[in-house]
Amino acid sequence: MKYKQWNQAASDPAAVAALEGAGLPTLAAMTLCARGLDTPEKARAFLDAGRGQLQDPMGMKDMDKAAARLARALAAGETVAVYGDYDVDGITSTSLLTDFLRREGGMVIPYIPDRMEEGYGLNTDALDTLHQAGVSLVVTVDCGITAVEEARHAARLGMDLVITDHHECKEELPAALAVVDPHRSDCPYPFKCLAGVGVALKLVLALGGRARQEELLDRYADLAAIGTVADVMSLTGENRTIVRLGLEALRHTGRPGLKALLRQAGLEERPLNSVAIGYTLAPRLNASGRMGCASLAAELLLTADPARGEELAIQLCELNRERQTIEARISAECQELAEALPPEERYALVLAGDHWHQGVVGIVASRLAEKYSCPAFMICLQDDKGKGSCRSFGGFNLFAALEHCAPLLEGFGGHELAAGFTILEENIPAFTAAMNDYVRRCTGGTEMVSTLDVDCPVDDVGILTLEGVEGLDLLEPYGSGNPKPVFSLSGCLITTLSEVGGGRHLKLKLASGGRSFDAIFFSATAAEMGVAQGDRVDVAFTPQVNEYRGWRSVQFQVCDLRPALTRAQAERALFEKFRRGEALTRREAAALLPSREEFVVLWRYLKGHAGQSPLEETAHRLARNIARSAGRRETVMRTLVCLEVFDERGLIQLEHTTDHLHIALRTVEGKVDLDESWIMRRLRGMSS
Template identity: 85%
Template sequence: MKYKQWHRAACPPGGRRAMEAAGIPPLAAMVLCARGLDTPEKAAAFLDSSLGQLRDPLLMKDMDKAAARVARALEAGETIAVYGDYDVDGITSTCLLTDFLRSEGGQVIPYIPDRMEEGYGLNTDALDTLQREGVSLVVTVDCGITAVEEADHARALGVDLVITDHHECKSRLPQAEAVVDPHRSDCPYPFKCLAGVGVALKLVLALGGPARQRELLERYADLAAVGTVADVMSLTGENRTIVRLGLEGLRRTRRPGLKALLREAGLEERPLTSGTIGYTLAPRINASGRMGRAALAGELLLTDSPARGEELAAELCQLNRDRQAIEAEIYEECEALAQALPQQQRYALVLAGEHWHQGVVGIVASRLADKYSCPAFMICLQDGKGKGSCRSFAGFNLFAALEHCAPLLEGFGGHELAAGFTIREENIPAFAQAMNDYVRAATGGEEMVSVLDIDAEVEDPGLLTLEGAESLDLLEPYGAGNPKPVFSLSGCLITALSEVGGGRHLKLKLAAGGRSFDAIFFSATAAQAAVAVGDRVDVAFTPQVNEYRGWRTVQLQVCDLRPALTRAQAERALYEKFRRGEALTPGEAEALLPSREEFVVLWRYLKGHAHPAPLEETAPRLARSIARSAGRRETVMRTLVCLEVFDERGLIRLERTTDHLHIALQAVEGKVDLEDSWILRRLREMRG
């Protein structure tokens, strides 16, 4: 198993039926119900990606001040610097605002700091340089919210500063002409999940006014979508609208460089989704910043020359290949370091090295967090100082953890799930201890485990048709806050398997419910998955449409496999699930619900064997004895449900220790109506 736990969400049958009655296809209805969107009204509100989702940018605190100061600079012909960040969000933010201001006649200098030489965010040397170049207004995008000292320095230089950002705020805000960040505690803006490029887009919309909204969205949604997806922002609310518009705009983008990059990455003829942005396009743009050449990606997105766009696109793709090679080397070294750590230092993985490439350690941290199921902190050392990148696991709040360890740090910033920090080398051991103590306390000493969230069990494999898989497009765009749907099929038979892609991936043929399915398990071999032809497995997967030589078929993209339970194990697991009070699928409830005849047969047996002395028995033996006496198959789980109902209605006194049962008949007066049983009512309600 790739994941230690599978967590299957509850899907109320009544909600699913109401959704299907409203015209939502079955698979999509199952996913929406599992995610709490269990009425047609809730589903419609979530799926809405119309322009009506977009809020007035002037609702954002200080947006009026920011727009007024920028408009004044445009009118007066001031030189404006747009100061960004070297990741995809920062680069797209910089290019979006630069392009707009230039189109309005502005004198604009885009500035993206060098990751290796300058690090993240505003720095005083850059402000000095921009002031000497005649800049009188600096507008930050995707950075600046923690730049208190740098803002004071800009003021001392006589340079006005407008900050637009989306990162978490500290208690003290920089002193600037305007500080625009939806995470400000005093900001009433209702949607807090905008990316840095989303906030930059809002500034552009505020400058353009309501009359130009559609025009400006059509012009800049492509850049906004790329930055939003790349920064793993929640694809709900406004972000669904921004990304939907951006995906439509990407295919017909007028940016020569972006068009060339789509072609160089092999996306020219393929459908464009949030997945193609996140896994194919964004890494190539990101590679420029990671390798210390962010200006290349900035030039690519701003160039008007198709020829130059082709050159830059090829260069970015090569940089991405270089990044992958360096990342593989560092990851291999870090695995050895992690394995050498004692268990008490694995609540939070803190690793440091002198020769690591600062631009790729964030990716390595993410991979380590997934592998070791804990937050990971990677620190690049040079001259006694360390620059750190960290990634979360299981939603752990990194920003709060770094705040707790702030006395040991020189500085920090970022999100709950990804952050950066600086630290002196001599403080690293104390930091590692403090962070491990903090994580251990936050988790109650429990080991974090990898959990796969499954939306629903597919009880009818007949739903997995080409039409069914295509119907899930209704839920696009996928991303944070709206992940790809994951379903499960139980008891599938592996009828064929082979390793493909140079032995890196596992191709399977699965049989379930009289149907056969092709499946692909990426980055897994037969040995790693521990499977062979003839095995029965439970499969967690995402249905997708596979196109090959003009044929379109359903393929199951496997997320995980696990050995299927035996019938007895499956029955016991289902019964225990019911006893824990968890919601059941309609099929599970049906399987647990005893018939009237089963109650009658069991009661007759108990009257003959539990009187006058109580009956001492195990559940499996009791079920087998009843089956023999009735000449029919009885299940352990339904036998146990019958006993629970008898106990609830006062007919017996039931005591259980694991499988051992102590059953004593109780004296009752008059008739007892089993139909009044709360247990039966609950099962029938879940059965629908």
């Protein structure tokens, strides 16, 4: 198993049927119900990704001030600096606002700080440089919300500062002319999950006015979609609309550099979706910032020269390969360090090194957080100081954790799931202890375990058709807040198994319900998963359509495998699910519903074995003994249901211990109608 725990949502057959009745495909309906969108009204509201979902940008605090100041700068011919960040969100934000202002006739200097030399966010040296270049207005994108001192410095230089950001705010906001951030406590804007590029897009829409909204959305949705997906923002609400519009725009983008990058990344002829952005396009754009030359990616997005765009696209792909090599080396080293840590330092993983590449440690932190099931903090040391990148695990709030440890830090910023910080090397031991203590207290001292959220079990493989799987496209785009659907299938037989991709991936053929499915499990081997040909497994997977030489078939992209339960174990698990009051599928309820004959056979057995003294027995042995006496196949789950019904109707006194059943007959006068049992009525209702 890759995950220690599978969390499976309770299914509601009636709700699924209602969505199917409203015209939704079965697999899509099952997924939406599992995620709480269990009425046609809720489902339609979620699936609606039309432009009508977009909120008025002027509803954001200080947007009126920001737009007015930029409009004045354009009218007066002032030189404006667009100051961004070196990640994909910051690069796309910088490119989007720069392109718009230049098209409006503005004199614009795009500025992205060097990750290695300057670090994240506004810095006073950069402001001095921009002031000397004649800049009178600085507009930040995807940064600036914590730049209190830098805002004071800009004021001393006589430069106006407009901040647009989407990161968490601290108690004190910078004293800028306008501070536009939906996370401001006094900002009434209803959608709080915009990326930095989303806020930049809103500024452009505010400047353009309602009459130009369609035009500007068509022009900039591609950049906004890339930054939103790359920054792992929740793909709900406005973001769902932005990304869907952006994916359409990407297919026919007029940006020569972006078109070249799509070609170099092998995406030109492939379907473009959020996964393609997140795993193929974004890493290449991000590589420039990680390797200390973010201006290359910004130039690629802004260039109008196809030849220069091609040249830059090739450079970005080469930088990405270099980044992958460095990342693999640092990851191997950090895993050795992590394995050597004592248990009290495993609640939060804090690692420091003086030779790590600052641009890569964030990715390594993500890998470590997933591998060790805890928040990970990576610190790059130089001249007795450290620059840290951290990544969350299991929804742990990093920003709150860094706030708690703020006295030990020189500075920090970010959001709940990803953040950065600076620290003196001498404070790292105290920070390690404080952070581990904080995480331990937040989790109650219990180990954080890797969990997989499974939307629905598949009881009938007949629904896994090409048409059914294609129906899941309704749920696109996938990402944070709207992950790809995950289904589970129990008791699959592994008929063939091989390792592909240089032994890095597992290719399987799985048999279930008279059908055979191809499956691929990325970054897994047979030894790691403990599986072999002929094994029976439960599989958690995302279904997809595979095309090969014109042949289209349903394929499983495997999320996890685990040994299948024996029949007796599966039956007991189903009974316990019913006993806990969880919803059952029609098929599950029908499997649990005893026949009249089964009641009769069990009652005769109990009369013969528990007449004078209580019967002590395990459920499995009791079911086996009854089956032998009646010449029937044993069934643990229906035997247990019969006993519960007898107990409910006062025929027996039933007690459960850890492994045993304690059964004593009661004296009852007259006939007892078992059909009136609440248990039987409930099972019949769920199975009909």
